[in-house]
Amino acid sequence: MVSVRTVQTAPFDGQKPGTSGLRKRVKVFQTPHYTENFIQSIFAAVPKPRTLVVGGDGRYLMTDVIQKIIRIGAANGVTHFIVGRNGILSTPAASCVIRKRAADGGIILTASHNPGGPQNDFGIKYNMSNGGPAPESVTDGIYKASLELKEYKEAEVSPVDLAALGIQKFDGFAVEIIDSVTDYVELTKEIFDFELIRKFRQQTPEFTLLFDGLNGVTGPYARRILVDELGFPESSLEQCTPLEDFGGGHPDPNLTYAHKLVERVAGEKISFGAASDGDGDRNMVLSHDWFVTPSDSVALIAHHAECIPYFKNKGVHGLARSMPTSCAIDRVAAAKGLQCYEVPTGWKFFGNLMDANKLSICGEESFGTGSDHIREKDGIWAIVAWLNIIAHQSQQKAKLVDVKHLMLDFFKTYGRNYFTRYDYEDVDSAGASKMMEQLRALKKQALESSDFGGFKVSHVDDFEYTDPIDASVTSKQGVRVIFADSSRIIFRLSGTGSQGATVRIYIERYDDKDVELDAQVALRPLVLAALEISKLEQFTGRKVPTVIT
Template sequence: MIVKVSTTAYDDQKPGTSGLRKRVKVFQQKGYTENFIQAIMESIPAEGATLVVGGDGRYYSKDAINIIIKIAAGNKVSKLIIGQNGILSTPAASNLIRKRKATGGILLTASHNPGGPKYDFGIKYNIGNGGPAPEAVTEKIFAVTKSITEYKMVDVPEIDLSTVGITKHNDFQVEVVDSIVDYVQLMKEIFDFSAIKAFLTANPDFTVLFDAMHAVTGPYAKRIFVEELGLPESSIINFVPKEDFNAGHPDPNLTYAHELVELVEKNNISFGAASDGDGDRNMIIGKGTFVNPSDSVAIIAANAQVIPYFAKTGVKGLARSMPTSSAIDLVAKAKGFKIYEVPTGWKFFGNLMDANQLSICGEESFGTGSDHIREKDGLWAVLAWLSIVAHANSVKPGTSLQDVLNQHYSVYGRNYFSRYDFEEVDGIGAGKMMDLLRTLSTSSTFVGSQLGDYTVALCDDFSYVDPIDSSVSKNQGLRVIFTDGSRIVFRLSGTGSQGATIRLYVEKYSKDETDKTTQDAIQDLIAIALHISRLKEFTGRETPTVIT
């Protein structure tokens, strides 16, 4: 029996680029989660729908799943496909939506944000292609949340999420599935596991260490690296998912994955990697080596032919988010591939993929992926790198991770690139800083001016017209581009749950000098960026929270 429950609308449920993210205590407010789930149901063809449900297992996930089950039944959804114990990495969920031809999916994750009772939770809707909902859908959801007066529920008996199987309640069905098996099958179709395993077996001195950061990829990594590729269990750490990520910050960068960084240096690990809360981001490192995410996607693109999937399908095109360095552009130019520059947000890549225009893409925020799904994919990137290193060693035994980087730089030059994150700054001050930068973008005298050794060639607020659906995305980040191709970019991030995060991106290209450290190479541009933005004046901050 469907019960209609009266509710009061909230005015703060606008989904960002990756859904709705708030502190757990916000979602625990009376009717808050229920309102948002009902808004999703009213914004999609819910009656008769099949929806995939799962997430990174963070605190409040089980409560949210129980709410989703009852509201889905109340809105006459036909079937829910739920990952065992409520667990599904974001890439695995995208694959499952596509494989099962589901209407869409509800993903419970705040990605790389901390978890636990005092921290973050998130809900996002993915459409039938497996990718994040486009703006037309998220705007519709937001409109419903502002006017909602009731939500619909059915008192479905509690479902045992720990047991794989099907439970029926009248015309409503819940199928609990193995969270891992379909994803591992997909990876085995893309990569040559036997070749990777043969390389690892024949080269025991080439050591691997993967850090799951007590997040969702732990069980996936154990299945792939230990059971499939034959590595010892000691090759993976922090692989048991925990609701609070063991009080850690599940963001795979040099700051938050410090345990991995320290172990790689201390134990001379050849290949280290980490993934984030929901499994869509990655970091690749080795002893004395850090693979910048912008370089990572460029090198994967340059070596795509060694991956069976691309050897079969070919490379249809390459793409990067606007803040990401133009290293991949150089690969595209050299190999004759189309290249796209899009706003931050994986949905823009998805449009190009659905139109058969894009194969490999990436974001500087440690997100890399391809058209095998419609989300970025951390473990896919790790396997791509292992494939590249294995192939390089088949050509020249003893090739290290750093050797792969150096070889790439010798061909394409080096795009020195870094991102400075100023987290949880005052939102009003951050807004004033961005307003100042916008005045520069409209100034008739700024373009052509000299800043240190650099001449300003372009200053704008990046705007994108989607070549597939003609949608327009404005105000995507303030860019200052110099005549030598160097760049400074400022963005306010939409992925946090508290205050504002200013992201400053700096890029400098060199064909001749590729052996400097990144920070040494870009310090003059950092000084220029802080000067023109007056960041310290507006925010009181001059030291970033994270440098990547």
């Protein structure tokens, strides 16, 4: 057996994983023993994995950490590592590989949509054998182990060649380097009607596409699917080379950070624009004349699910959304006689429902959309779903049915849930926490006498979720102010940053008559109400948001 050495260490503060693992600045992970401690804590807390999938989004420090995972994993009983070539595996692809290869779990190296590079962010998260993020019971166990750790173990082996496809054997374990894209592409071809999309592309030359990978992990996946399989020209791709620092950009697919895509789509009158984030689990869809909110996107996919072979064959067992996501998908569920679940933010909550065969399509307003084909949100999946729907509807109507017309038809059927999100990033954590404390103390009676642009408060609470599968309770998930006409304002602190705090304010109003207003105009009275109720500027000193979605 391979020689193993034991390294003496001591616990570090703050190694508690959030909803998406442990995220810190690169320099924190470079602290001697810090990364090794956390990896050892994973192996101390989870059932001993024999087969482990490993990969990440290509950001700075990833390959160094993969070598550490192999050394520490081998010393803790892992006998088979499955690693993406050059370490690359998108988060959806990692989930796919875990499930396809019946692995015991996986370690994904990503800070998702956060910036990369030596001065920016890194992250480590553990996924279970179902391919989904570890539940709180496991992340709590990892944290507990990190507080008690006194040593970690490492196999004494030379570095693995991460570029060489095939199996590299060591004394007592093996490392299999796989093509990062193949398994995921094969699964995608089983889900969607590629032949229909190819035919649509050939017969509709006026339909143009532009995909922006934001120099994240999805570039190779987009190239294989959009260009090699579906036949779109290479010029349809932008920023599709994974870079350690994402080209100096912020790999978050929204109107602010994906501004190059937004400008090109508008300027060149492109029919269909799309982007994904650093690790490939988020997406944005737009056209030169319409921006699709993530809430509307998942609702529209659910509405048209029957034209996607996967759902036509398997059926749709239920729909779900995260609590802050607009209620548009609820209306689709009601029309189709389906159960619609409202869960806390975090894909693991969807995973429980999927494993119980109660959920097929779901989404989060934070640009995450997916289905039960894997147990992570999936940016490329959502984009191909849109192409499948556009191709099908265009075939049915014998003319191009573009993004705007799809959305307007949807609104004519269901009405429109106007929605926006205001993000205040890297604010003072103490001030943000005090703001949330005063919001949690709010009572409906205290707000009833106030007039918020004609909106009357009917309910105030702090969202709490009891999982219908395992009966676990998740509390303090966001303060909701709900108005008599079903409009909502929601306040949350985000757990996806590496430092400071991010305050998110979600604002929603339903209208079944006037569905073509500018969302910011339609929601302005509620935006002012949100700022008045929260006293955000007083607590944080911030006058304007970092990002408006």
